[in-house]
Amino acid sequence: MSSQAKANTKATFLPARLERHSLQADVAPGITVNPAMIYLARLQSDASKRTMTSVLNSAAKWFARDDTATWRTCEWARLSRVAIIGYAEYLRKDKRLSSRSIRNSVAALRGVAREAWLADLMPENAYRKIKEDLPHVSGYQIAKGRALSKDELLAMLKTCDQRHNIRGLRDAAIVCILSMCGLRRAELVHLDYEHIDWNTSTLTFIGKGNKERIAFLPAAAQSRLWDWCDRVRGSHEGALFFGISRGEAITEDRLTADGLHYIVTKLAAEAKISPCSAHDLRRTYATLQFESDVDILTIRDNMGHASVTTTQIYDHRNLATRRKSTEVFEF
Known part of the structure; x- marks a missing residue:
């Protein structure tokens, strides 16, 4: 034609x-x-x-x-x-x-x-x-991105520790909050110090859709966040994470979403693991819960989803399980 x-x-x-x-x-x-x-x-x-x-x-x-x-x-x-x-x-x-x-x-x-x-x-x-009267658009695609293994997360945290600087303290806290609390990229960069409740080990903030969310801090995440705040940031009000200059000086500028993307991708390269994004750490948070048999309604609430249909997209167990199932053909 x-x-x-x-x-x-x-x-x-x-x-x-x-x-x-x-x-x-x-x-x-x-x-x-x-x-x-x-x-x-x-x-x-x-x-x-x-x-x-x-x-x-x-x-x-x-x-x-x-x-x-x-x-x-x-x-x-x-x-x-x-x-x-x-x-x-x-x-x-x-x-x-x-x-x-x-x-x-x-x-x-x-x-x-x-x-x-x-x-x-x-x-x-x-x-x-x-x-x-619009027809429904049917179809389903395999979920994009990937979930990291626990070994890969440990490799990223080890890389942060080996830096022996304030950048390492900040980035370790960021990795833990993304992968252990499941925050979105935009939610993390808009966190303020006053969103932390050290007594209840929670983060309370306004998430996507202008909805208030509570994220629970596991011990490892709280420890890393405490190190960043106690040794570097301080306890004053305002942005939880700042940019850091090449001279290892904290700027007064709140960390941006693009800056967060750069931090995670650069850290993955330093840790010598497969490339990953900040959102892959959120996928990791969901997948690790699925692997631990946490019910999907709880995972939905933890991630701040409106529907379990969205939550299902974050389940990256299936491909690994299917791959493992083919081992029966190895003679």
Whole structure:
């Protein structure tokens, strides 16, 4: 099929050349109502905002047939059920995205459509078709990332100890909190000293979805965290983890998510283990609990998940078990 024919086929889902029409709100002259802007503003997590911004930018380019289009310029009020189905099919066939990625895209578009309807920019019947009549995106992919073994965790902690500096104390505490408390990357970098309760061995903080969470500190994690706070950080209020300069001086800047990623990947290389990310340490936390036969509802609560379906994704036992099962064929 020619490129022109493909373009015409795609245009059946949403016109390539959209009519220009005003999105001006009656409530305040001169203020442009953009349903996508409202949708993004409602998201609680900065990571979710970045992800969904990218999702909506990609969708805007496809709907407008214009590589310069963004979520700011797309006329979202013209979204339709057929348009979204067509885009989902494009993501599946042409982009070969995973079912989970396609479901994220559809969820974002459904959310934007809702905001368009609430702003009186989309007829209710058009929104209802999007809300209730979109087909379910089926499919399942093998979980990405990996879970570390206990030997690999010990190798990372040993590497921290061998540094004999404040960076080693900080990074050991970070590894323990990620792998033994199961915090997300964004949750760790937003921890403050006052979130620690030394008497109950807990961390109480606001996690994803603006939900208050309690994470329990095992003895090893509390010991490493105490070393960092007692010997280096101090007990003043504010960020729990700071950046450290090359001269081994603590900066006044809170550790960032990108900085945390760099710390974990560099530490893995120094420890001479397979590459891993900060989120792999969270996967390790879940997998070690599964291996210890902790029930999935408890693991769900420990990880701050809303659904056990999400928790199941973090179970990395299955591949190892399947691999071990093939040993019966070794003669």
